[in-house]
Amino acid sequence: MEYSLAQLRGFVAVADELHFGRAAGRLQMTQPPLTRQIQALERSIGVRLLDRDREVRLTPAGAAFLVDARRLLALAEAAPESARRAAAGEVGTLRLGFTAIGAYAVLGPMLSLIHDQLPGVEVDLQELVSEEQFNALGSGRLDLCLVRPPVPDGLSALPVHAEELVLAAPVAHELAAGDEPVRLVDVSADYIGYSPEGSRYLYDVCAALIAVQDFLGAEIASQFPTMLALVRAGRGVALIPRSCTAMRIDGVVYRELDAADTRTVRLEACWNPQSQDPVLARVLPLLSEDCFSAGVLSARRRPGPRSRRGRRSAAPR
Template identity: 45%
Template sequence: MFSLDQLRAFVAVAEELHFGRAAERLNMTQPPLSRQIQKLEKSIKVQLFKRDNRHVALTPAGKAFLTEARSLLAHAQSAPELARRISDGSSGLIRIGFTAGSSFGLLGKLLAEISAELDGISIDLREMVTTEQHSSLELGLIDIGLGRPPADTRMFDTMTVGREDLVVAVPVGHHLCSLGRPISPQDVAAEPMVMHSPIKARYFYDLSVRAVPTSSDNVAHTASQILTIIALVSGGHGIALVPESSKVMGYQGVDYLEFKGDIHTPVELLAVWKRGFDNPALERVLDLLTRRFSTTIKA
């Protein structure tokens, strides 16, 4: 295998096309330089130069090898600096898992702040429901998740990064729009409901059944994604309780009405990460989140 010193010797001779000038450039004498070139050619089993007593020229193989040699030397020069930047968190990759709901408001702003404040950190986004985020965190497939409570605080640390109210999504022209006041649980108790899935959207399902005294007879459809629920409401299949940030979707055919429950049950969004992580770039992202959000939850 060839060495970096042999590559430097080769590049110097290839650029100078003169062993004497190349040796002077490298602060060495010509015989050791010639031996470096001979060792390199022997190592790769290719003649790199045509040479006689008066001229030095690159062979076709030498011309091709020069491009790669320059690239290898450039990488060798930049690698230590890159390693230092990754070690101190100024460079690196953050893999973020996020729910569709978190993309309505927080995700875009967070990405803009990371780009503005944490130059050099790349982001890999992966949409997944909260339970998938927890599994991926445990397996090391993502570094941080943006999902819904709860999280296993024996394994994960969490930070509350969003809190908003539930609103009632209704088809445009629905009779509840004419009440002229916040909607109460009693107002919607007998209405056909588009419900969150009790399996794939358990968090929203629990919030809804606590907020509204509905029964299975009132459930017209169930869905796991808020976008699907809004689409069903728009099609006149029922009404639904959704987070207030759903308004930014701009879905036609839907009105959003203020909801006033007997118990205030805000919708929360958590940043979740695995304890004992070893990604320095994540430390910088967490510092940014801590500065922006005051509520930190740790076991």
């Protein structure tokens, strides 16, 4: 079954006018070629669309076909504009990776930003640890990631969030009480640490804060929910990014750290600079213009993207 857009336009014109002469004039053509178009269309689909005995009328088949013919013509007219918008990155899909902890800090504002600025773009969310995100960027399975540093060579990154660590303690723990900031020197051997395999960045930051004997003997967790579950169970205390305190858990108290022990941890947007994806090209400038809500990006303008040479999220990084 083959028919052309010209045949569909001819049929719709005749169906509207119910007169071959007027339809031909509307299409700026003579009547004989229009008649041949309709005859060829009817042969192609194998049914009569128009009754021409005394006056032109739609047959039942023609009335049904008219609905789809209009839809096909509308799609054909819209297709070039859709292609232009896709090429410009105004429509399409952004495959976005994120870590569990990163979701608390940045994911919500980022999704709102993309929805507001690029309403034709859909976001496909994939929760992965940072190492898996880096691999997915290299293989082209992700377009943009929210990760903890360091970013491997071959990928580009832009800082999007910085926040301080706070202490999570069981409600019955001695460090849970009081109004004064907690000194890490008071953290004993019940410290719960991050896994060096699944959360290398936070592992390294905390290694510089906790006494060596306590750090080396610590119970470790790869997933942030697991860590807080251990805290709630009374297994010990843990250092977590401030944004994660949004997760209110019965039996867990969050305490500020002493100024001397305060450390800031970063989250970065990361992508493959070799990507030719037009949606990514439209999203990246948004991330460099302080478009996130207050507290996610600093009030001053962030530095531009940096490049490095070379190469979903259930766990923190």
